Amino acid sequence: xxxPDATAPRSTWFLRGVGAxxxxxxxxxxxxxxxxAALAKDAGVTVTQAAFMTATVWALPSMVVLVGxxxxxxxxxxxxxxxxxxxxxxxxxxxxxxxxxxxxxxxQYVLYLLAHFVAVTSWVLAMExxxxxxxxxxxxxxxxxxxMLVMTNVVVVTVVYAVADALPSAVSAALLMLTPMYFLTSLxxxxxxxxxxxxxxxxxxxxxxxxxxxxxxxxxxxxxxGGTAAYGWHLWRRKARAA
Amino acid sequence: MSYFSNGAWWWPYLFILVAGFxxxxxxxxxxxxxxxxxxxxxxxxxLVRTMATALVAAVIGNLIVFPGGALAHTSLALRIAAVxxxxxxxxxxxxxxVVGIATAELLLLAGLYLNF
Numbered sequence: 380x381x382x383p384d385a386t387a388p389r390s391t392w393f394l395r396g397v398g399a400x401x402x403x404x405x406x407x408x409x410x411x412x413x414x415x416a417a418l419a420k421d422a423g424v425t426v427t428q429a430a431f432m433t434a435t436v437w438a439l440p441s442m443v444v445l446v447g448x449x450x451x452x453x454x455x456x457x458x459x460x461x462x463x464x465x466x467x468x469x470x471x472x473x474x475x476x477x478x479x480x481x482x483x484x485x486x487q488y489v490l491y492l493l494a495h496f497v498a499v500t501s502w503v504l505a506m507e508x509x510x511x512x513x514x515x516x517x518x519x520x521x522x523x524x525x526x527m528l529v530m531t532n533v534v535v536v537t538v539v540y541a542v543a544d545a546l547p548s549a550v551s552a553a554l555l556m557l558t559p560m561y562f563l564t565s566l567x568x569x570x571x572x573x574x575x576x577x578x579x580x581x582x583x584x585x586x587x588x589x590x591x592x593x594x595x596x597x598x599x600x601x602x603x604x605g606g607t608a609a610y611g612w613h614l615w616r617r618k619a620r621a622a
Numbered sequence: 623m624s625y626f627s628n629g630a631w632w633w634p635y636l637f638i639l640v641a642g643f644x645x646x647x648x649x650x651x652x653x654x655x656x657x658x659x660x661x662x663x664x665x666x667x668x669l670v671r672t673m674a675t676a677l678v679a680a681v682i683g684n685l686i687v688f689p690g691g692a693l694a695h696t697s698l699a700l701r702i703a704a705v706x707x708x709x710x711x712x713x714x715x716x717x718x719x720v721v722g723i724a725t726a727e728l729l730l731l732a733g734l735y736l737n738f
Contacts, residue, residue, distance in 0.1 A: 403720075407719060407720065407723075410723070417691065418685075418690070420691075421690040421691035422690065423626065424625075424634070425634075428634050428635065428638065431635060431638060432638050432642055435638060435639065435642060435643040436638070436642040436643055436646050437646075438646050440674075440678045440681075441642060441645065441646040442642065443678075443681050443685075444677065444678065444681055445638070445641060445642045447681050447684065447685075448625075448641065449624075449625040449626075449637075450690065452624045452625075452626075453624060454623035454624055455623045455624075455637060455640060455641055456623070458625075458637070458641040459640055459641040459644070459645045460645075461677065462641055462642055462645035462646060463645040463646075463648070463649075464673055464674055464677050465674050465677045465678050465681075466645060466646040466648075466649050466674070467649055467670045467671070467673070467674045468649075468671060468674045468675075469646065469649040469650050469653060470649040470650070470652050470653040470656070471653070471667060471671075472653065473649070473650050473652075473653025473654055473657070474653045474656055474657045477653070477654055477657035478657060481657075487654075490654045490657075491651060491654050494647075494650035494651065494653060494654045495647060495650060497650055497653070548692040548695065549692075549731060549734045549735070551691060551692035551693075552691075552692040552693045552695070552696055552730065552734065553727050553730055553731055555685075555689055555690070555691055555692060555693040556693060556701075556704070556705075556726060556727060556730050557723065557727070558685060559682045559685040559686050559705065560705065560708055560722060560723045560726045560727070561719070561723060562678060562681070562682050563682055563705065563708075563709060563712075563722075564709070564712045564717075564719040564722045564723065565719060566675060566678060566679065566682075567709075567712075567717075568717050568719065570675065572668070574668065574672055575671065575672065575675050577672075578671075578672040578673075578675040578676040578679065579675050579676070579679040580679070581676055581679070582675065582676035582677060582678065582679025582680040582682075582683065583679045583680070583682060583683040584683065585676070585680055585683070586679065586680025586681065586682070586683030586684045586687075587683045587684055587686075587687035587688065589680070590684050590687070590688055597680065597684065598677055598680050598681060598684075599677070601676060601677060601679075601680030601683075602673050602674070602676050602677025602680060603673060604676075605672075605673075605676030605677075605679070605680065606669065606672040606673025606674070606675065606676040606677070607669070607672075607673070609672040609675075609676060610668065610669045610672045610673075613668065613672070
């Protein structure tokens, strides 16, 4: 990208935001949405429902947890609780991004609308690139980036549904492997403290364990118990260090 | 009350709106509202983050141990080996996601080709 020219019109900055969607993080996101589409189709979710889910939820962890709850036959309240728990991480991300975009004249409702686009990929791209966008154009830029990412992946999901049945089974198996690998690596990389890695290992083991023991609330049980245990370890270690 | 329990065409969409959209966007809205008011390192947020991490990790574990579709026809040993070695490749390459994902996928396909 060239040096920020504050004189460029708003539409130019919108299009530059659109262009930022076509980058390595954007491509990795597309591959993980291919995996998600394979997963959702396999769970019995229709193509319109999957496209609707992509546009309205727009956070892969939430969507994968939601499809997991659909597969395990969870009741609506249990599914909602599990998704709520998995989406908490979005709050601190939004809290960090908002000051980057806000100027004295920014209207609050614009920020609320743009917050819907916040998910790992758009956040990473925005935190990296907003610095080079004039402050008054940052909300416009982020709108272009977020809208393009959502639209592209709605199309990706639809296309995967259309071609999935024609794929050889080895390719289908490989597509279904994309989601766990994407999350395994991105979750490990995004953990800011050691306690995040402890929580992750506990969850990896407790998930299948509770899937057998408490099939309908396996995710909730693993999240609450694994998360609390990891937090306990964190407190214990802090105490041991202070002593 | 589950996703497939009601035959009405709108039920899955309502399920997605309540359990997916509302459950997710409440945190985005709170994030804008609280922006700058709450410390990111507060103890409560640490607990909340560990629970969210463990929950998503549980999903990953289930997807590997109890997969659906074509992946269900592969052996558990092959899936775990592919994921574990892919993860090692990710760490060894300085946490490059592309390397980790590609390694796991290639091992899975090689294993399928060799009938493991």
